[in-house]
């Protein structure tokens with residue numbers, strides 16, 4: 001009688017370096033692809049902390065007299081600028097990439 005099934009594939013026969021590019025972990029931070037960045041006018045900031053509250057990636061940190069953005073993590077969505085009651089945050093274009 002003819003055999004109906006094949007042996008199971010032996011995954012241990014696949015070489016470790018078959019696709020080296022796909023196995024290198026590349027951390028893609030938003031700061032690498034963001035097109036806009038938030039810039040704060042420190043004279044206008046009243047430290048209400050709404051930017052800190054609304055930032056979806058929690059990259060706003062408190063400084064003694066204003067709030068600052070971690071630009072490696074900020075994705076440039078502009079929510080902080082939209083929510084700031086003092087209009088202290090402007091979104092400016094990223095340059096030099």
Ligand code: SF4
Nearest residue numbers: 045046048049051084
């Ligand atoms: S929302 Fe505006 S005023 Fe409030 S802390 Fe942030 S930058 Fe300052």
Ligand code: SF4
Nearest residue numbers: 055074075077078080
């Ligand atoms: S632009 Fe978006 S991600 Fe960046 S600090 Fe403002 S709310 Fe957060």
